Amino acid sequence: MATKKKKKRVKRKLSSARRKAEKSNSGFEHPTIKAPEGIDFLRFQTDGIKRLDILPYVVKVGSDIAEVGEWHYEKTFYEHRIGANHHRYICPKRTIGKRCPICEEAARLQRDPDADPDIVKSLYAKQRELFYVIDNDEPEKGVQIWDMSYHLFGKKLDARIRNSDEDDNYDTFFDPEDGMTLKIGMEEVSLGQYTFYSAETIDFKSRKDSIDPELFEDLPSLDDLVKIEKYDKLKAIFHQEDEDDEDEEDEEDRLDSELAEIVSNDSSEDEDDDEEEDDDVEDDEDDDDEDW
Numbered sequence: 001m002a003t004k005k006k007k008k009r010v011k012r013k014l015s016s017a018r019r020k021a022e023k024s025n026s027g028f029e030h031p032t033i034k035a036p037e038g039i040d041f042l043r044f045q046t047d048g049i050k051r052l053d054i055l056p057y058v059v060k061v062g063s064d065i066a067e068v069g070e071w072h073y074e075k076t077f078y079e080h081r082i083g084a085n086h087h088r089y090i091c092p093k094r095t096i097g098k099r100c101p102i103c104e105e106a107a108r109l110q111r112d113p114d115a116d117p118d119i120v121k122s123l124y125a126k127q128r129e130l131f132y133v134i135d136n137d138e139p140e141k142g143v144q145i146w147d148m149s150y151h152l153f154g155k156k157l158d159a160r161i162r163n164s165d166e167d168d169n170y171d172t173f174f175d176p177e178d179g180m181t182l183k184i185g186m187e188e189v190s191l192g193q194y195t196f197y198s199a200e201t202i203d204f205k206s207r208k209d210s211i212d213p214e215l216f217e218d219l220p221s222l223d224d225l226v227k228i229e230k231y232d233k234l235k236a237i238f239h240q241e242d243e244d245d246e247d248e249e250d251e252e253d254r255l256d257s258e259l260a261e262i263v264s265n266d267s268s269e270d271e272d273d274d275e276e277e278d279d280d281v282e283d284d285e286d287d288d289d290e291d292w
């Protein structure tokens, strides 16, 4: 039987469990996206149903999809994967219309009859989307950032909205007052040695409550989160990666899922996308903005 002891106060310098928890959770530094402080990236651990509320943000960089000042729900950006380790860099050309040394090299190789078409293709930028989300199964995590391949989710979401009836109101699903929760059936896909998650089904469910404006009103615009390197720096990195290819070890296990998306994108891109890419790499020459 335990004997009662008088509690003695011993002063120990405790580590901070919170600091540890926060570090383990957010220790991952994303190569191309700078997350606002305190906001983590959404990660999928298993397949199955995910219920996500997608939050709106204020557009700062206008496009033919959303104008400056509008509340929108996704930020489209393009990424190159370069070197043996497929390091990720934002494509300045396709993301913000500035010169991109990697697109230029792809265009050069495309004109070279001896170039390996697979290598040319591997240089093309891949389309991705960013979202602010609340995971309904883990609301305590608050707002998270979801960085996802367009081909594995957004394309299907676009199709669901395009094929809906007007009175379904799917097109305003991200309205914080009258919007809907996305119920996403995630499927685990294995391709070679890689496993990743892809949206198999997307359903729209009315929300019982509106979303507290405090959750999203002060969030930075998603337009401010993409890390875009200047032309000269990106060019130097690109050539360095090329040289390093032979002796580098693959150390980026956590990027395996994204790596798999490259393979998947390559096999799932439809004709339109390929045409778009072809157009893109051929019209590089007319941009002479030397800062990029």
Ligand SMILES: [Zn+2]
Pocket (backbone or CB within 6 Å): 080, 090, 091, 092, 093, 094, 100, 101, 102, 103, 104, 125
């Ligand atoms: Zn590019």
